[in-house]
Amino acid sequence: MADIIAPPPGATRILGLDPGLRVTGFGIVDAANDRLSYIASGCIRTDDGTGRSLPDRLGIILNGVREIIVTYRPAIAAVEKVFVNVNPQSTLLLGQARGAVICGVVSCGLPVAEYTALQVKQSVVGHGKAAKEQVQHMVTRLLALATAPQADAADALACAICHAHGSSGLGAIIGPFARRRGGRLSGD
């Protein structure tokens, strides 16, 4: 693995997490004032086709989140609030996955911020009904990536960006493609 560079002075490293039992997306950005820098993203996958038990899968999520935090040393985690599924059993499974994600974060002593999918989409795309592809597209542009991240990783990056916007007081898109809302950016 490449050496991990610490965030520059004044920047906050944010870990975004999109919980799921099969795939949990993660994305890390450094936020400094009106600048966002991409650090890393990817997925924690629990389904290898061997029919792993639920406790095994939750353990993989827990340890995966902990490993990411130990590796990248973020200052805070922004975790997406999960949907209530039409299928109650799916809701229960997703809840357990989200419980494991949050346990991974709090067991490392990191604070947790929670955002709904609506808040994340509003912040990154500009409206709450954006499709998954729009989120991927905007994350790719906002972070100036060469290629679009995988969908769950993009959602996690979007959650980290949403937190950056909120904590910078902007509440909307920052960067070269910003549509400002609220006029708290200085200059132009």
Next chain:
Amino acid sequence: MADIIAPPPGATRILGLDPGLRVTGFGIVDAANDRLSYIASGCIRTDDGTGRSLPDRLGIILNGVREIIVTYRPAIAAVEKVFVNVNPQSTLLLGQARGAVICGVVSCGLPVAEYTALQVKQSVVGHGKAAKEQVQHMVTRLLALATAPQADAADALACAICHAHGSSGLGAIIGPFARRRGGRLSGD
């Protein structure tokens, strides 16, 4: 705290857990052949009236389960499968609590066995539609306790007893008040 006595040779120490976001019950029994011994029981409570956040509560559950395991050194955890609530939001919250409970167990390297409420009641009371009070009553009798444990602690003890029954191949009540099913007990 009193010194914790290790289980006698040939006995298996079982940790039963009944997950809940506000109250998680735990109960520990030593099982040796057709003998069950009560070791400890109680609750992990996350609601102190200060409006704790969900991540804080999940952290309390995670650390509570880990502390119990470090203290009592059980060999296995038997975790009750939670109900799907009529309210999807409640199901989601309960799922997250159960995720935290299981993470507490697997992070200590302990195996997890899962039982439905139906299986637990069947095993402890003899039928799957038993009321909470009947479970409390039978747990009290089976473990020869002077007083009935609190309801969530009793459910957790019942889950541990259910695992003991299953792993001893009895599948029903063991002890002075046993109604045997299957005739695999020797004697009388």
